[in-house]
Amino acid sequence: MAEFNPLVHRLSPPPIPSVLAWSRAYDGSRGERINLSQAVPGYPTHPDMLKWLGEMAAQQQFTNYGDIEGEPELREAYAAHASDVYGAKLSPANIHVTSGGNQAFMCLIMAIANAGEAVALPMPFYFNHDTTLAMLGISSVPVASDDGFLPDIEAVKNVAASGIRALVLVTPNNPTGAVYPPALLAEIFAICRANDIWLILDETYRDFLPSGTAPHQLLDMPGWEKNLALVYSFSKSYCIPGHRLGAITAGADMVDQVAKVMDNLQICAPRSPQAAVAKAIPALADWRRANNTEIVSRAAAMKDVMTRLPLWEISAIGAYFAYVKHPFRGVKSEVVAEKLARDYGVVCLPGAYFGEGQEDYLRFAFANADAATILKLEERLKDFELPSK
Structure with missing residues (x-):
């Protein structure tokens, strides 16, 4: 077999499909899937x-x-x-x-x-x-x-x-x-x-x-x-x-x-x-301004949820994203994100996807979901547990 360009071949597969694949194993037992993985508008086109x-x-x-x-x-x-x-x-x-x-x-x-x-x-x-x-x-x-x-x-x-x-x-x-x-x-x-x-x-x-x-x-x-x-x-x-x-x-x-x-x-x-x-x-200038207001309300919902989850910490938030520190020090972010997706129906990206030293973090693309859906994170993150070693 002819060889591939090593500069491309050594790259990891695209990250979004990988986390969506985890979420397909979710059985729906905790309610609807909450997809906070990819930064896409969570409201319809005008x-x-x-x-x-x-x-x-x-x-x-x-x-x-x-x-x-x-x-x-x-x-x-x-x-x-x-x-x-x-x-x-x-x-x-x-x-x-x-x-x-x-x-x-x-x-x-x-x-x-x-x-x-x-x-x-x-x-x-x-x-x-x-x-x-x-x-x-x-x-x-x-x-x-x-x-x-x-x-x-x-x-x-x-x-x-x-x-x-x-x-x-x-x-x-x-x-x-x-x-x-x-x-x-x-x-x-x-x-x-x-x-x-x-x-x-x-x-x-x-x-x-x-x-x-x-x-x-x-x-x-x-x-x-x-x-x-x-x-x-x-x-x-x-x-x-x-x-x-x-x-x-x-x-x-x-x-x-x-x-x-x-x-x-x-x-x-x-x-x-x-x-x-x-x-x-x-x-569509007025419509875009209204969407801006809607995104602000979703950010507020994300902050509200996290105030009641003392073990989880928003390290930064703005526009589309919250960068959240998970409570499991020493556990790889991919392990936490995969468990969230498969068993709790919460789809987010591991911090490790964004460079070295990011294992303690998860990226939540909160703009994908309305405020009511974001508020459902509270119960799932409060109940979230990793298997004991």
């Missing part, structure tokens, strides 16, 4: 969004190839929207549309780093960032976080001076939910600029910050485009993860480089969803 998707899919023009950088209407609409979000002046030339946030990240990394070079990730990391680097032959350098799961500034300074090509941050964070304050991001960006490295800021969950809060002021800084690229996903805000649509915000030179990568990966992102989202950005 009817108008579905209508526009159908209308655009039926148009002949969208069966042909489109612009590699994205549909002009979407690039214009998103540039205007992002300008309002950040209080900055962006144009369509700053936007490249991709097939989801993961593809946006891969395009950026391929445009920035060569095999054999290094990119820094905060600990714990988003696993797809780590595996993308691994399969491209790019080293992943860990950056320590503080007790609130924010990047440690001294660690950032040290790694930035070590010859890396880029630092990658996710805020609101996946897996912890931690939100990086604007002042911290400004300090980190200044370090990146001083060391002439790229800062890739993944803001997939940006729209679930408190309403009216600018995530940061980095796009106001003169020359930001020389060292900064932002990643965004339409999946969560518009409830269309199956249509795979994301965006990069960067300087025009970076957009040109990403276009070279994209032309070989996919040529262009799906065209009919782009046309539909271009309509939805201005039209």
Whole structure:
């Protein structure tokens, strides 16, 4: 048998299917399965969004190839929207549309780093960032976080001076939910600029910050485009993860480089969803704000549950995720998560999936479930026991 690429072959299987496989053994004896594994919107797509998707899919023009950088209407609409979000002046030339946030990240990394070079990730990391680097032959350098799961500034300074090509941050964070304050991001960006490295800021969950809060002021800084690229996903805000649509915000030179990568990966992102989202950005603003309020209520329900479970601790929470310390010190997080899924019908991700030193944690993607369902966690976690050794 011919050999596989060892950079891919040595990777573990995709994590979400593995935990869902555990949950299929659950017999339902404790009630409905509570799936807090994958970060997907736990409420339906807006009817108008579905209508526009159908209308655009039926148009002949969208069966042909489109612009590699994205549909002009979407690039214009998103540039205007992002300008309002950040209080900055962006144009369509700053936007490249991709097939989801993961593809946006891969395009950026391929445009920035060569095999054999290094990119820094905060600990714990988003696993797809780590595996993308691994399969491209790019080293992943860990950056320590503080007790609130924010990047440690001294660690950032040290790694930035070590010859890396880029630092990658996710805020609101996946897996912890931690939100990086604007002042911290400004300090980190200044370090990146001083060391002439790229800062890739993944803001997939940006729209679930408190309403009216600018995530940061980095796009106001003169020359930001020389060292900064932002990643965004339409999946969560518009409830269309199956249509795979994301965006990069960067300087025009970076957009040109990403276009070279994209032309070989996919040529262009799906065209009919782009046309539909271009309509939805201005039209569904109130609906998105209402969803933000709903996610806040789900976070409140998660906090409420944990106040009555003294052995379980929320270490960080925000946007879609709670990073929870389980009470079984010395037990692998996979053992705890598998038992929860198989016997208690609670599906979550082991902390070990997010890097070394995370065995004491589980990631609960609470946005997947409504508040009433989240409250059912109390009984199951209170009764949860591991087999005695």
